[in-house]
Amino acid sequence: MAAGPDKAIKRPLYLGVDGGGSKCRAILVDADLQLLGSGLGGPANPLHGFEQTLNSIICATDAALAEAGLQPQAKSELISGLGLAGVNLPSLYQQVKNWSHPFAQLFLTTDLHIASLGAHRGEEGSVIVAGTGSCGYAQVNGQTTILGAHGFPFGDQGSGAWMGLEAIKVVLLASDGLGPSTCLTQMFAEQLGVEGVMIVDKFAGAGSSEYAQLSALVLRAAEAGDAVALSIVKEGTAYLDAIAEKLWQTGVKRLSLIGGLGQALRSWLAPATLARLSEPLMQPEWGAVYFAQQEHGNISGT
Amino acid sequence: MAAGPDKAIKRPLYLGVDGGGSKCRAILVDADLQLLGSGLGGPANPLHGFEQTLNSIICATDAALAEAGLQPQAKSELISGLGLAGVNLPSLYQQVKNWSHPFAQLFLTTDLHIASLGAHRGEEGSVIVAGTGSCGYAQVNGQTTILGAHGFPFGDQGSGAWMGLEAIKVVLLASDGLGPSTCLTQMFAEQLGVEGVMIVDKFAGAGSSEYAQLSALVLRAAEAGDAVALSIVKEGTAYLDAIAEKLWQTGVKRLSLIGGLGQALRSWLAPATLARLSEPLMQPEWGAVYFAQQEHGNISGT
Numbered sequence: 001m002a003a004g005p006d007k008a009i010k011r012p013l014y015l016g017v018d019g020g021g022s023k024c025r026a027i028l029v030d031a032d033l034q035l036l037g038s039g040l041g042g043p044a045n046p047l048h049g050f051e052q053t054l055n056s057i058i059c060a061t062d063a064a065l066a067e068a069g070l071q072p073q074a075k076s077e078l079i080s081g082l083g084l085a086g087v088n089l090p091s092l093y094q095q096v097k098n099w100s101h102p103f104a105q106l107f108l109t110t111d112l113h114i115a116s117l118g119a120h121r122g123e124e125g126s127v128i129v130a131g132t133g134s135c136g137y138a139q140v141n142g143q144t145t146i147l148g149a150h151g152f153p154f155g156d157q158g159s160g161a162w163m164g165l166e167a168i169k170v171v172l173l174a175s176d177g178l179g180p181s182t183c184l185t186q187m188f189a190e191q192l193g194v195e196g197v198m199i200v201d202k203f204a205g206a207g208s209s210e211y212a213q214l215s216a217l218v219l220r221a222a223e224a225g226d227a228v229a230l231s232i233v234k235e236g237t238a239y240l241d242a243i244a245e246k247l248w249q250t251g252v253k254r255l256s257l258i259g260g261l262g263q264a265l266r267s268w269l270a271p272a273t274l275a276r277l278s279e280p281l282m283q284p285e286w287g288a289v290y291f292a293q294q295e296h297g298n299i300s301g302t
Numbered sequence: 303m304a305a306g307p308d309k310a311i312k313r314p315l316y317l318g319v320d321g322g323g324s325k326c327r328a329i330l331v332d333a334d335l336q337l338l339g340s341g342l343g344g345p346a347n348p349l350h351g352f353e354q355t356l357n358s359i360i361c362a363t364d365a366a367l368a369e370a371g372l373q374p375q376a377k378s379e380l381i382s383g384l385g386l387a388g389v390n391l392p393s394l395y396q397q398v399k400n401w402s403h404p405f406a407q408l409f410l411t412t413d414l415h416i417a418s419l420g421a422h423r424g425e426e427g428s429v430i431v432a433g434t435g436s437c438g439y440a441q442v443n444g445q446t447t448i449l450g451a452h453g454f455p456f457g458d459q460g461s462g463a464w465m466g467l468e469a470i471k472v473v474l475l476a477s478d479g480l481g482p483s484t485c486l487t488q489m490f491a492e493q494l495g496v497e498g499v500m501i502v503d504k505f506a507g508a509g510s511s512e513y514a515q516l517s518a519l520v521l522r523a524a525e526a527g528d529a530v531a532l533s534i535v536k537e538g539t540a541y542l543d544a545i546a547e548k549l550w551q552t553g554v555k556r557l558s559l560i561g562g563l564g565q566a567l568r569s570w571l572a573p574a575t576l577a578r579l580s581e582p583l584m585q586p587e588w589g590a591v592y593f594a595q596q597e598h599g600n601i602s603g604t
Contacts, residue, residue, distance in 0.1 A: 047506060088499060089499065089502065089503045089506075090500075090503070091503055146499075147478045147480065148478065148480075149499070150474050150499065150502050151502055151506070153455045153467065154467075154470050154471060154474055154501075154502055154505070155471060155474050155475070165455065165456075168456050169456060169457060172452050172456055172457050173457070176449045176450060176548070177548060178449065178450075178541070178544050178545065178548065197390060197391065197448075197451070197452065198392075199456075200391065200452050200453055200456055201391045201392070201393055203456070204349060204391075204453070239480070242480050243480065246478070246479060246480065
């Protein structure tokens with residue numbers, strides 16, 4: 001590698017990017033995996049905006065480079081690992097692969113894959129993600145299993161967006177006298193200032209992250225013993241329990257629960273699920289670095 | 303009224319418009335409610351496109367005028383009744399009310415109201431609509447009750463769109479081994495050419511009418527005894543049964559089941575619901591005419 005003003009940095013440089021529906025994180029590390037810089041970008045789920053996704057990745061990368069004292073043009077020497085939501089769909093995977101990217105190399109995989117590599121410090125393993133969406137992922141002996149990851153409103157039981165939509169449904173049913181009454185009705189009125197059909201007005205065209213914001217109300221109502229909210233939370237966590245069971249059946253050694261709702265949902269999981277969970281070791285963007293390093297090693301034949 | 307080349311037509315002229323998510327129907331009648339002409343326009347749900355809705359209404363009106371041998375400028379003498387999907391939401395109602403329309407008078411109400419007025423030939427009564435969406439409506443002694451009409455994906459249990467989404471959910475769960483197997487999986491593969499996660503790819507961003515097209519598969523699978531499809535259909539019709547019961551409690555004299563799925567769902571309704579259904583007498587666009595005539599009469603003091 002050519003020496004320059006930053007000759008103290010041990011090359012090659014790896015970039016790890018974790019792109020999701022609300023934001024994008026990038027970290028820059030040297031050949032010894034020493035952290036040189038990190039950066040944030042905007043939403044990066046290509047399903048909800050392809051150009052925005054590329055912009056967010058570049059933005060986060062330039063921020064990480066700047067923090068490391070490097071110029072934007074240094075992108076051309078980066079071995080990049082990119083984990084993106086949505087690219088489990090073949091059409092989106094191909095669209096991102098076709099990107100004329102500015103990096104030395106770009107290795108693309110799912111956000112689930114890098115989340116798992118991060119949680120298990122580059123080793124194979126499995127994760128359940130419970131945040132705005134929900135899903136399960138396992139990698140054992142090179143074999144990948146993905147459960148769920150279908151996105152809202154097709155699936156994602158137990159996720160924040162799913163809980164939010166279920167909450168809207170039960171409040172609307174109750175307002176028609178066609179479902180049991182629930183304290184969610186009052187919470188909606190107090191917190192959101194809406195009731196009855198006005199709820200529809202407020203959420204028409206809303207995205208999954210707006211639904212997910214309602215999950216805090218559902219969890220609070222469930223804690224307070226509201227039967228309707230309890231039923232939503234239990235249905236959701238029963239799905240996550242079933243995912244956990246399926247993941248264990250793959251022969252995986254470690255399973256971590258991650259995502260924005262992971263902590264809040266722990267107390268609702270079956271004891272058998274909870275007992276076998278391992279703490280995640282590193283963040284997903286680190287998983288993207290491990291992925292880049294492994295793929296680069298494979299290509300280099302090392 | 304001024305005499306003209308069309309002096310044989312008995313004035314005032316009434317226009318009745320039924321605007322929905324996929325199309326818009328208009329009829330033109332004379333003072334004795336003799337049909338002079340009818341016309342079709344495009345989608346007219348202001349929730350999914352305000353300008354498109356106005357265009358569709360004008361389009362359907364001009365077609366009805368042309369069939370009656372009248373010029374487009376005759377719109378300025380029409381007493382118009384307009385029943386629109388979506389205007390049960392106050393914001394949309396106001397937006398349409400603010401329209402600088404080309405008619406002599408415009409009386410606006412919901413698609414539900416005109417459907418009920420049509421089904422009961424201008425009299426009060428009630429309807430259950432089961433088509434792309436689902437809901438219940440009753441009018442008794444001037445008091446209106448609306449049940450459901452929340453739209454997709456908030457509610458609309460028993461509707462075509464709801465059945466379609468539920469079908470996608472169970473097929474995806476089955477593909478993960480997290481739900482019971484169903485012959486819907488094979489039907490999706492054969493009829494739509496998709497399975498597993500490809501279903502998500504195909505339906506990402508789909509509208510309610512695209513989901514509703516799947517309801518035919520659900521009904522066919524239920525007829526064939528598929529337990530998963532049966533459970534969807536039974537959950538949906540139980541909701542419609544509950545709506546029927548609530549509507550009877552308003553003291554209504556007649557209840558009609560209408561909408562694109564009405565006929566197909568009859569055999570799945572509870573016998574008690576079915577026994578009390580009355581045939582709809584006229585179409586919703588006629589309900590819009592009755593509404594215009596009644597409102598015009600109220601204003602004229604007759």
